[in-house]
Amino acid sequence: xxxxxxxxxxIKKMRIAGQLAADVLTMIxxxxxxxxxxxxxxxxxxNFIIDEQQAIPAPLNYHGFxxxxxxxxNQVVCHGIPxxxxxxxxxxxxxxxxxxxxxxxxxxxxxxxxxxxxxxxRLAKIAQECLxxxxxxxKPGAQLGDIGEVIQKHAxxxxxxxxxxxxxxxxxxxxxxxxxxLHYGKKGTGQKIEVGQCFTIEPMINLGRKTEAxxxxxxxxxxxxxxxxxxxxxxxxxxxxxxxxxxxxxxxxEKIERYINHS
Ligand code: MF3
Ligand code: CO
Ligand code: CO
Numbered sequence: 001x002x003x004x005x006x007x008x009x010x011i012k013k014m015r016i017a018g019q020l021a022a023d024v025l026t027m028i029x030x031x032x033x034x035x036x037x038x039x040x041x042x043x044x045x046x047n048f049i050i051d052e053q054q055a056i057p058a059p060l061n062y063h064g065f066x067x068x069x070x071x072x073x074n075q076v077v078c079h080g081i082p083x084x085x086x087x088x089x090x091x092x093x094x095x096x097x098x099x100x101x102x103x104x105x106x107x108x109x110x111x112x113x114x115x116x117x118x119x120x121x122r123l124a125k126i127a128q129e130c131l132x133x134x135x136x137x138x139k140p141g142a143q144l145g146d147i148g149e150v151i152q153k154h155a156x157x158x159x160x161x162x163x164x165x166x167x168x169x170x171x172x173x174x175x176x177x178x179x180x181x182l183h184y185g186k187k188g189t190g191q192k193i194e195v196g197q198c199f200t201i202e203p204m205i206n207l208g209r210k211t212e213a214x215x216x217x218x219x220x221x222x223x224x225x226x227x228x229x230x231x232x233x234x235x236x237x238x239x240x241x242x243x244x245x246x247x248x249x250x251x252x253x254e255k256i257e258r259y260i261n262h263s
Contacts, residue, residue: 018248
C-alpha cells in the first residue's frame, strides 16, 4: 500500500480520533496504581471508548488480539495482553491506546511508573526524549532516516538500545499503513516526508547496550526483551503540516507543543 496524503476532511477526522485516543490516557492515568490489574485498566478503557466516546477500541480482535488495549509491563516491549496480575511497586507500564472513530485511527501510548523505580524512570524519560526528538525532525522534505538517526543517537548516548523488530507506521483508515517509520538509521536516507501524511513515531527503548533483541512469547503477542532488561515506549500520531508537524494525540501538560513550526 502506498503512503496516503490525507484530504482536509480526512484531517478533521484524524484530529478527532487522535483527541479521543489521548483522552483515554488522560482518563485512565489516575487508575494506574499499585494493586490494580491490567485487566481492570483494559475494562475501564474499553467501556470509556464504547460508552463515552462512541468509538471502537482498535486492538480488540485485530489479527486476533484478545483485548482492547495493550499493557506492557517491565521487560515487555509491546503488545502485552492485559491480565489479572496486580501492578506492584517499581513496575513500569506502557498503556497503548488505539481508537477508531468515523473510520479513522488515533494511536498513542504513555509510560506509567508504579511507586518508585530509579532505573525505570530514567529509561522512560530517555524514551520520551527519543519520541520528542523524532517529532522535531518532522517537516515536508525531511526524510524518515532523519527521525531514525536522532532517536538512535539519543538512545545509544544514554547506554540504551533501539528495538529493530517493530516500528512506527502510517495511519488513517488503516491501523498500520505505509510507510514504516524506523527508530534507527541515517539522516538523508529513506522516504521524503510530505504535507498531509499521517504517521506514528513510537520508539521502543531497552535498558543497556546491545539489548535490542526481542522474542515473542507463546501467547503469540507479548514481545519481551531477550535479555529481560526493562523496555519503555511512548507513541504519538502525527500530521505533517506546511511548516512542520501537528501532534494529533497530544495531552494536556505535555512538555511539547501541539504545533511545531520550522521557519
Ligand atoms: N498500538 C500498537 C501500535 O502502536 C499496535 C497494537 S496491535 C495489537 O502500532 F493487536 F496488539 F493491538
Ligand atoms: Co502505532
Ligand atoms: Co500504539
